[in-house]
Amino acid sequence: MNIREFVSGFKTHPVLFVGTGLSLRYLNNAFNWDELLKSACKIVNDNEEKYLDIKAKHIVDNGVFNFPKIGSDVEQLFNQFLTENRNGSLKDINDEYYKSIESGKPISRFKLYIASVLKSLDIKSAQKEEIELLKQLKNNISAVITTNYDTLLENIIGFKPLIGNDILLSNPYGALYKIHGCVSDPSKIIISNEDYSRSKSQDELIRAQLLSLFIHNPVIFLGYGAQDENVNNILKTVFKYTEYNTDAFRKIKENFLIVEYEANSQNEEISDYHLKIEDIPIQVKKLQTDKYSSLYKELIEAKYPISAVDIRKVQNIMSDIITTAKSSDKKSIREVIVVDSHEEINNEDRVLVITYGNRETANTIKQTVFKEKLIPEHMSVSDFINNYFEIIDEKNRERIKVIDRLTIAKNVYFPILGFKKIYSKLKYSSKIEQIQRDILDKFVKKTPKNFTRHISIEDIYKDSTIATSNKHSTLVFNVWHNNIPLENLELFLRNYDEDKGDSKYRRLIALYDYKKYK
Numbered sequence: 001m002n003i004r005e006f007v008s009g010f011k012t013h014p015v016l017f018v019g020t021g022l023s024l025r026y027l028n029n030a031f032n033w034d035e036l037l038k039s040a041c042k043i044v045n046d047n048e049e050k051y052l053d054i055k056a057k058h059i060v061d062n063g064v065f066n067f068p069k070i071g072s073d074v075e076q077l078f079n080q081f082l083t084e085n086r087n088g089s090l091k092d093i094n095d096e097y098y099k100s101i102e103s104g105k106p107i108s109r110f111k112l113y114i115a116s117v118l119k120s121l122d123i124k125s126a127q128k129e130e131i132e133l134l135k136q137l138k139n140n141i142s143a144v145i146t147t148n149y150d151t152l153l154e155n156i157i158g159f160k161p162l163i164g165n166d167i168l169l170s171n172p173y174g175a176l177y178k179i180h181g182c183v184s185d186p187s188k189i190i191i192s193n194e195d196y197s198r199s200k201s202q203d204e205l206i207r208a209q210l211l212s213l214f215i216h217n218p219v220i221f222l223g224y225g226a227q228d229e230n231v232n233n234i235l236k237t238v239f240k241y242t243e244y245n246t247d248a249f250r251k252i253k254e255n256f257l258i259v260e261y262e263a264n265s266q267n268e269e270i271s272d273y274h275l276k277i278e279d280i281p282i283q284v285k286k287l288q289t290d291k292y293s294s295l296y297k298e299l300i301e302a303k304y305p306i307s308a309v310d311i312r313k314v315q316n317i318m319s320d321i322i323t324t325a326k327s328s329d330k331k332s333i334r335e336v337i338v339v340d341s342h343e344e345i346n347n348e349d350r351v352l353v354i355t356y357g358n359r360e361t362a363n364t365i366k367q368t369v370f371k372e373k374l375i376p377e378h379m380s381v382s383d384f385i386n387n388y389f390e391i392i393d394e395k396n397r398e399r400i401k402v403i404d405r406l407t408i409a410k411n412v413y414f415p416i417l418g419f420k421k422i423y424s425k426l427k428y429s430s431k432i433e434q435i436q437r438d439i440l441d442k443f444v445k446k447t448p449k450n451f452t453r454h455i456s457i458e459d460i461y462k463d464s465t466i467a468t469s470n471k472h473s474t475l476v477f478n479v480w481h482n483n484i485p486l487e488n489l490e491l492f493l494r495n496y497d498e499d500k501g502d503s504k505y506r507r508l509i510a511l512y513d514y515k516k517y518k
Contacts, residue, residue, distance in 0.1 A: 001270045006257065006285065007298040013142040013173075013308045014218040014299065019230060021223030021261055023148050025292075026131060028122040030150065033067050033191075037074045040113060043090070044081040071192040075110040082109045092116070100187075107187045114191065115183040118150045120458050123487045131156060131487070133296035135393055138174075139309050140299055142217055145177040145210065147230055149189055155491045158393065164188050164199075167206050174312045179206060207237045214238045215248075218255040220295075226258050226273060226286060235284075236277050244280060256284040265290045309394055381406055381414060386500045388415055388509050389493070397423045408432050413439060413506040415513030436510055437518075443507065444480050451477045456484060457492050472504050479511055486515055 023030035031039065041051040054073045058066040086094055093112050100107040123131065138157045146153055154161045159176040163185060167177050181189035190199055213219075215238065224231050235256070242249045258273060265288060273286035287295065379402045384391065391399050400423040408414050408428075416432040451474050454460045460474050478484045489512050496505060 001285075003268050003270060003287065003295055003298045006270050007295075007302050009254075010218050010302060010304075012217050013140060013304060013311075014220050015142055015213050016137075016144045017219055017221045017224075017231075017234065018144060018146040018148060018153060019221070019223035019228065020148060021225075023150055023152055023223070025223070025261070026124055026127050027150065027152060028124055029118070029120060031117070034065075036114065036117070037067070037070055039117065040078050040110065041074050043113075044077050066193075068191070068193040068196045072194060075108060075192050078110045078113065079108060105187060111186040111189045111191070114149065114189060115186040119183045121150065121152060121155060121491050122456070123485070123491065125485060125487070128487065130293050130296065133293055133300065136300045137296060139307060139394060140302055140304070142173050142308055142311075143175045143177065143213060145179060145213075147180045148178070148223075149181060149183050151183060151495065155494050158389065158494065164202065167209060173308060173315055177206075177210065179203075211237060211241065215242075215252055218257070220299075221256070221258045222292075224258065224260075226260050226275070231258060232275075232277065235275075235282065239277055239280065239282060253282055253284050258284060258286045259292070259295065260286060260288045261290060262288040263290055267291070268294050379406075381408065381412060382501060384419070385413075385415065385506055385509055388418070388513070392418050392422070395422050400426070403432075404428060408435060410435055411439065413503070413510035415510045417517035418513045421517050436514055440480070440507075440511055440514055443476065447473050447477045453481075453483050454478050456488055472507075476507065476511060479508075479515065482515075486512065490516075 020030070020032045024032065038048070038051050041054065042048065044050070051074075054070055054077075055065055057073070058069040060066055082088075082090055082094055082097075090109075090113065093109050093116065096112050097107065097109045100112075134156050135158075138159065144153055144157060144159055151161075153159070154176055157176070159174050161176045161178050161182060161184070163178045163182050167179070180191075183189075190196060214234065219234075221228075221231055238252060239249070242252055257270065267287070267289040268291065270285050270287050272283050274281065274283050276282065289295075379399065384399075384403065384406075390396075400419045403416070403419060404427050408416075408431075412435070414432055414436060416426075416429055416436055420426055420429045420433070451470075452463070452466070454463070454474065455478075457475060460466060460471055460478070466474055475484070479486070479489055489508065493505075493508055493512060498505065500506075
């Protein structure tokens with residue numbers, strides 16, 4: 001069976017279960033569990049044998065290492081070393097540690113170090129094609145689950161990250177479950193034996209929460225080996241609640257695909273893989289390959305009765321219905337309504353339509369409601385700039401058509417080229433493109449010629465020789481002259497947590513769009 005044949009059998013949107021291997025594939029600064037612990041131990045003692053001594057203490061009978069216990073020993077060693085070296089090379093980590101104590105929420109120095117090491121995203125340029133495909137997957141998958149700490153997936157796929165208790169009773173569509181924590185909140189990172197013990201009861205609840213996803217959706221494991229403990233734990237959880245060799249059991253196991261990395265392999269054939277879960281023989285599917293792009297393309301092109309994007313929109317409206325139904329403001333309650341195809345729809349209403357008619361009736365309702373209500377004609381210039389990546393990722397032609405009703409002033413940074421690539425029939429795109437080019441060119445020409453060359457945005461903001469007032473100009477200058485890769489700028493903009501109405505953000509979006517699509 002090839003990839004296309006396997007994916008064509010999906011009845012519901014798949015779930016991605018992502019491990020360290022995917023970060024190692026796409027990031028220059030990624031570590032597996034062993035390498036991450038070794039890097040911390042090396043700071044304490046440059047002799048690599050110290051780490052090997054720790055590993056030797058925690059080897060289990062079958063030759064596998066107990067990494068949570070290794071993590072505990074390394075954490076204790078690391079924290080003690082930083083306590084005794086307050087102003088050493090990791091002074092910044094100590095500074096953060098003492099600030100966390102002042103705030104009443106002390107965080108282990110070890111976890112602060114892990115967050116600092118994995119926080120920046122240094123994308124491998126050789127993987128550009130696959131990453132572009134990975135971005136498009138958001139339209140055809142229901143959720144992502146990961147044991148990774150870094151922010152690669154939220155930056156590329158754009159799903160909302162959920163950590164710890166936030167996972168419980170969450171909405172599965174459009175969610176990124178970070179079950180071992182995240183660098184955005186170092187206190188919730190799970191790496192030591194003590195962390196695993198503390199989270200054990202929570203883990204049971206999280207597994208129960210995710211169980212329905214595994215039973216009702218295809219699950220694709222990316223970045224794990226077939227023997228990985230995380231994979232086996234998930235399979236144990238699922239098959240623990242399914243009677244052996246029943247129709248349900250057989251249906252579920254056919255939905256599991258383990259994608260295992262095999263160097264230089266262009267294989268696209270999926271084979272059966274036999275394993276045992278607590279002495280129960282189970283056969284799942286496995287793909288051994290180095291050509292992930294083939295899988296991504298098939299997942300992007302897969303057809304379902306309703307798209308994952310539309311499901312997320314409906315869920316958002318349902319959330320509004322629940323929220324406004326509790327409101328004491330009668331006016332707000334009317335803002336979201338549910339109607340069938342025979343009811344009258346007011347222009348001011350947000351509408352969820354439940355159609356009982358035939359396909360022709362459904363299409364009529366879809367045109368009147370989704371075109372006029374969910375993609376309103378009064379979208380502003382700011383709406384297009386602030387939601388730039390969402391519109392580009394979804395290739396939302398209906399939204400883009402509204403640009404012809406906008407007035408773009410000559411002093412406005414507007415990113416027209418990406419929108420034009422998706423919908424080439426925009427009437428005024430050439431005029432707006434000229435404005436975009438002129439305003440960027442004018443800004444760059446005002447930039448002093450003695451600006452320093454930098455190859456990453458992180459370098460600019462860490463460089464103390466650049467005045468704060470000049471950092472933005474330095475960034476624009478280096479992107480314009482191709483010193484900073486566009487992938488670096490894109491991740492920066494997707495993760496932008498300041499005011500998007502600010503001229504700096506608008507300028508950078510217009511710059512990215514121009515360099516990407518000119």
